[in-house]
Amino acid sequence: MIVTDSTPKTPPKSTTPLLGEASGAAPPPAYAPRVAAPPPVPIASYQGYQPVAPSAYPQRPRQSAAKRFCKTLIVALGVWLLASALFGSFYSSRRLRDTQLYSTEYPIPSDVELDEPECVPSWTDGPRSRRSSHPFSAYTNFKFDLPPETLLLLSKGALSAGNLDIATHDGDDVEVKVVVHYDQAFVRDTVKACLITRKDGEAGVGIFTPQWWRRPGNRGLVFEIQLSLPRNSKGEKLINTLFTDVSNISQRVVEGLQDVVRFNSLELTGSNGRISAASLVANTTLLRTSNGGVQIGHLMATTAIVRSSNGGISGTYATKGPLELRTSNGAIDVSVAVTSDSSNKTPLTMVTSNGKLTAVVDLISPSASTPKDLTFPVTARTSNGALSVTIKELPLDAKLDLQARTSNTPATVGLPLTYEGSFSVKTSNSPSLVKRLGSSERDPACPKNEDCKARSRQVETRMIRKTAAEGVVYWDEKNKKRGVVTVTTSNSPLTLVL
Template sequence: MTNKPGEQSTSSQVAKPPPPYTASPSQPTTQPNYPIIQPYPIQQQPIYVRSGERPCTRFCRAFFVAVVIWLLSGIFIRSFLSLVHWRPHHHHRPGSYAVPSDLTLSACVTGFAWSLEPFSPTSYAAQYPPGHSFLPPSAFPYSSQRTFELPLNNQRGEGNIFLLSRGPMSSGTLDVVVDPEQKKGVASVRVTVRYFREDVRDGAKACLVEREGGVSGVGVFTPEWWYTGPGVDKQLYMEITIVLPSDSADESTPLYIKRFETDLPNTLHRLGDLAKTISFGSITLQGTNAAIQVESVRMDQGSFVTKNGGIQGTFNASTSLELKTSNAPIRVDVGLHSGGGTGDTPFEMSTSNGPIDASIHLIPSTSPSPPHYKIQAHTSNSRLNLKFPPLSLPPPFSPILSLSARTSNAPATVSLYPTYEGRFSLQTTNHGVEVHENKQGGRSKRRVVMQRPGRGAGRGRVEGFVELVGVGHEEEGGKKGGRVDVRSQNALVLLEL
């Protein structure tokens, strides 16, 4: 088809693109939403390497700084622990002596005043690892000693003696013996200090001490918490020996000492066979972390107390007796004398996590009124075994016994003397109770009445009474006799009549 001049074809009008779009001034031009990557030069930064200082020098400098920091930290920590440990609990600065305020010291021995003993190279510190505590005496190669004399006011020995020790290095032993060769009216106290180093020994001090009332004794003191580094060569061992005179070989007239007292922490107490020649009005032994061992002792009243150490031996008392410890056994043979009086004679034994094995002899007098013995025996997590042998006097002079025996998680056994009269009560949990009667235990006839009180008590509880037939008070049903109460938990309770 031929177009006229000046006219455009229809196809040309259709193919012509639209005019370009021009944004209004109020609308910004749209930018691309992707980064425009253009090549550009990268300039490398120079790396400077320090030269002129060798690696060994840098290591030495760092090591020196570390050592200085370590030393300063150690000094700070030691000072801090010293303040924290002592200030809230003590009134003594480190290096001082914890002397009780009521004591007067005299004739003190310290430093070069200790008398030297010959060198004894029986053993050396190298045998024991660092930090080993409570070394035996044979581990110390050197020893020094000093002897003090304490007057026993008169020939009958009516005096007062007491010993005490203070300080962390005052542990050791105490021995009390009788020597016929000992000067009459005088008790000798020999203090022996065993050591590795003389400068450590020089810190120990032994003195004559006196307190209110004119009571004299001997005190051993070591510095409070002065730390000079680890090692067994910083330890001391104190051996104290008291030698008492023997005025007579006749047991009926023993040497009488009015009062004997010790306060010796971390010290083993050992008493020899004193009952034959010595009689104490009052004796008190107090220690910790060590045992009390007694061959025999006679006293009016006595108290033997320790912790973490056993108590064993033969004890005879006429007024009162106390045996106390913890985490250790009590194995004793005890004689309780009524002394002719009608008052009570209390006797107490107590421990924990340790057994009690005791043979208790009741020794009444011929007084018209029977004596009254009050006995307590308590432990835990260990067996309890009490035995009362036959009395030496016939039934009219039989004493009144009040017994309380306790334990837990272990059996409890009580064996009474044949002429016992009174009530009894046995109780346990998760186990049974038993009563065994010995038909051949004595000449007198007995009547035993038992019952299981309470519904549901089952075999875990028994009560009853024992009386002698022909004594004259059978109708009272044991009301005027003694009382025995034995208890345990989770174990058997046994009463032997």
């Protein structure tokens, strides 16, 4: 058992002296030995603080207004020079970059000479263009005598694009106006345009642009070229030869030119542009382009060649000799008249691909009596496009050699009553049909409204199978092998009308 002492060891609160009271009583007993008091700290004698007055700050003398102005001017001039150097360097680098966008070489034909070494045109600012991508325009003019041999107009280069109009004017000189539409002046300034010569008697105008390594859309040029030929007020003007060779430019001969100008030789050539004319008259004609069609209202020529690609050929063509119409990936839709008065073969060629071929053909002899062995070779060929060829007229006793062919589309060929010779038709997966116009055909050897001993027309047909047939047609049995007509297609019906 643990017994606790309940007696407090500390005196009760009633007997505990207060601090105020304790201060006057004797100190409590020390529990440690007394320590001697530290020696007194010497106290410095008091001395009054003497403030130290700061030394006077040196003042700069005030500058005059003129001197301050000069310093400001020098600083401003330095900033201006620095900014000029910075922006000048940027501009120079940009100009250098722009000049590196194109080649310094121009596609000038090797046989062409420039009348001016630099060939820099004198541009006159024109009105604002309606073209959003080419808002500015400028023009220059050329005027010169009609050359005795060949009038030239060339436009070559990657930036060449636009239109060429061939017209006439009252006067004795040739006039050429060149209008250029552009977005940036430095691109326009790359153009070379001046008078050119080729051989003796051959002269004209050349327009050349450089090859661009890369061509943003707004850095192209669009040309509007007008070639104005002199016309004779007393009658028809004969121009020996007109030769054009233009890139990315469409050519148009304005209406009425045929009434006042005739060409001995007409050569309109180009690329990536169409050729169109209301009417043309020339002895020898060459119309050639690419990626554009050829549309001629009426052409009269001794011989004519019309060529294109990725574009159609249409119009009326009349020649006194060979005629060639050739394109690809485009339709041929023409009326043709070929006249021949010699024993030489006078061929007619019409060829395309991936397009329809429609032709109405007159084969003519101007003589009252057909020359002996007069032959008309006719080729009509396409693919993946319907073929329709009608020979409306053929001289009596003339020989026709017709080869007509297509594929995967219908073929129809019509022959005149004057045709005598053999025929052969062939297709696949569809019928071949040989039709006769009627049984009351009039003998073409008998003049109209005159009695004569008329002959009877004979048609002999042999069906090889449903898809092929052959035979002969004649008025005189001795002529049953005179002409040859062959028509073929595939996967479509075929019709031959006699």
